[in-house]
Amino acid sequence: MTATPGAARTGEVLRGVGVGRRGAVGPVAQVRPAPHVDDDAPLLVDGVPADPATAHRIVDEAFTQVVDELREQSARATGTVRDVLAATAQMADDKALRSQVLTRIDAGDHVVHAVDGVVAMFATMFEQAGGYLAERVTDLRSVRDRVVARALGLPPPGVPHLDRPSVVVARDLAPADTAALDLENVLAIVTELGGPTGHTAIIAGQLGLPCLVQVPFATTVEDGTVVAVDAADGTLTVDPDDALRAELGRRAGVEDALAADVEPGGTADGHRVQLLANIGTAQDAERVAPTAVEGVGLFRTEVLFLERTTAPTRQEQATVYAQALSALGDRKVVVRTLDAGADKPLAFATQPDEENPALGVRGYRLVRHDPELLETQLAALGAAQSDAGTAPWVMAPMIATASEARDFAARARAHGLTTVGVMVEVPAAALRAREILAEVDFVSLGTNDLAQYTMATDRLRGELADLLDPWQPAVLDLVDATARAGLELHKPVGVCGESASDPVLALVLVGLGVTSLSMSAGAVPAVRYALRHHTRAQCATMAAAALAAESAPSARASVVAMLAPEVRETLGV
The missing domain is CATH 3.50.30.10 (Phosphohistidine domain)
Known part of the structure; x- marks a missing residue:
């Protein structure tokens, strides 16, 4: 039904x-849900409609109380949760948002109408900007609901x-x-x-x-x-x-049993495949360190930068990077330099008037306008390398040409960073992977963005998830082109997008020639199990079948049909 x-x-x-x-x-x-109140409902104080001055004070206090609540929650949280709470608190504390609401109230507007009107205006701006800002609309509306409920004395949503x-x-x-x-x-x-x-x-x-x-x-x-x-x-x-x-109970037991396996990743015939974790903070590094991951394949450093009014200093960054490196000891840690700008705007490096932020000045392209951001980050990574006594792998996001890869490699090596790579997230980079790999030591495929740009589909639009399916043959063609370039030049090609966490698709990626897979730590056991029950040759046969398929569903179905029976039964695919 x-x-x-x-x-x-x-x-x-x-x-x-x-x-x-x-x-x-x-x-x-x-x-x-959000409090349902008519937008012309008056704010009552002791049963009497409040005058504008009183309404101004109450709403101003409501904003302050919401900010304080969010910051208290952030202080109690950890990792990514803490950071997004802090970001939402900063949005609630936005001076422009609050002042425009209070200006409307001073002019005699009803509280709900004033808050709704200003938030609607900001939400429209965010949605038109797309990308990261569009995703923040949910946070913005949460702030609206909390402020309205607090001001009117209603239960908080x-x-x-x-x-x-x-x-x-x-x-x-x-x-x-x-x-x-x-x-x-x-x-x-x-x-x-x-x-x-x-x-x-x-x-x-x-x-x-x-x-x-x-x-x-x-x-x-x-x-x-x-x-x-x-x-x-x-x-x-x-x-x-x-x-x-x-x-579901059986599968939970299977997941727990698989997690007990701590052997390195590899195929049934001994071909090694590194199984790594994606992290966003130094605390995440400490959290995954006790698990059976072989390192970190993606350290998203933008959490340090977003929602700040000034860039973090070299020392602030170095301390965080050294903490993460120390947590993982001698295991591999791949650090992605700042992936921000345009759709992830920075208060201190905003590019105005971008009509299409997803195609704008983001990632490595920030060096065109603010090279000091990258230079400071690379200097901090060099300092962290000395402090922790272990060398990170460093890669740049949103690289589109070999000349960009060459420039980034020169900058990174000038700071004493010896293993330098780039992300392959746009079709141009995949199509010219051989030339790009000639300039760097490794590449890592960001299949989330690669699918977005290949299929011309906003990755934040859930209703278009079928087009963003990493099984799309066109996306696999680009992964194949990149992996073949790595094999020819004998250089590592990793995957750090969501596709790496699918144990069935992981077999295809390995069959194409991918050398490492990075994912949430909890996804590693199932991927390890699937790899261990298939040879490298079987993975290659699966990859050929997926590439030959005409659609994402048929690509996956063709590979599932080839799975070892025990894998199909154990993983429930």
Whole structure:
């Protein structure tokens, strides 16, 4: 039975986009929606409409209280959760946002109308900018709802108190709400909106929670209804039967058993494939260090830069980088230099009037306008290398030409960094991979952006997830071209996009010639298991079949048909 509008029924299956492979069964806890108040409702004080001066004071205090609450939550959180909470607090503390609301109130506008009007204006600007700013609209609306509720004395929107393990369901979930979750009582997260690379999905992955996004009618499931969430299958089942419960329980046991394997990654015939983790902070490095990963294949350094009014100093950066390097000891750590600008705007390096930020001044292209940002970061990495006593691999994002790769390599080596590479995220880089690899020591494929640019599809639009499927043959063609260049020049070619975490697709990537796979630490055991049960030659045969397919679904189906029976059964594919 598939989803229909109205109250969900026993056995009904709601389909969406799954994030991760895990599953869970438990009662639904619906997130409180935004307060529904008429936009001309007056602000009452002791039953009497407040004058503009009183309304000004109350709303100003509401903004301050929301900022304080968000910062307190940020202080209690860690890693990526802490950073996105701090970013949301900074948005709530934005002087332009607050002053424009207060100006409208001073002019006699009703509170709700004033807040809604200003937020709507900012949201439109963000959505038109696209990319990172478009993703921040959820945070912006969360700030609006919190301020309105606080000003009018209404219950705050968000996740209710959880008194038992529950499946949290919402139309959309702001990072502030996600970070406020009582993790002891959260089994899974389900939203009607969002995308697989949005804040909610990223945080759920960090927390190891099953997650579904783009699930129509999820908010029609009544509080307390028991549901089964299957991230691997992308489904939410209302009142699941015993068979589904048993299957999810079996798979959980399998995941735990696979995690006990700590051997290095490789195929059945001994071909080595490094299995690495993606991280965003030094704390993430410390978190993954005790797990059976062989290092870090992607350290996203932009968390240090975003939402600041000034760039972090050389010493601030060096301290963080050294902490991460020290946590991993002698294991490989690949550090990506600043991937910001345009769709991830920096207050201290904003490029004005970009009509299409996704194609604008971002990543390595910032060097055109502010070379000191990169030079300071490379100097900090050189200092961290000396402090930690271990050498990082360093790579630049958004490289499109061999000359850009050559320039970055020269800059990095001038700071004593000896292993230098670049990201392959745009078709131009994949098509000229041989020339680019001639200038650097390695490349890493960012398949999320590579799919976006190949398929001309915004990666944040969840409803277009089928076009962003990393199984798209056109995307695999570009991975193949890059991997072949690496084999010819005897240089490493890694993958650090989401495709690396799919144990079936991982076999194809290895068959194409990819030498390392980087993913969330929790995805490593299943990938390790799949590789260990197939030879390199079998992986190559699978890769050829995927390349020959006419569509993403047929590419995956052709490879699944070739899987070793024990892998298909164990991993449930």
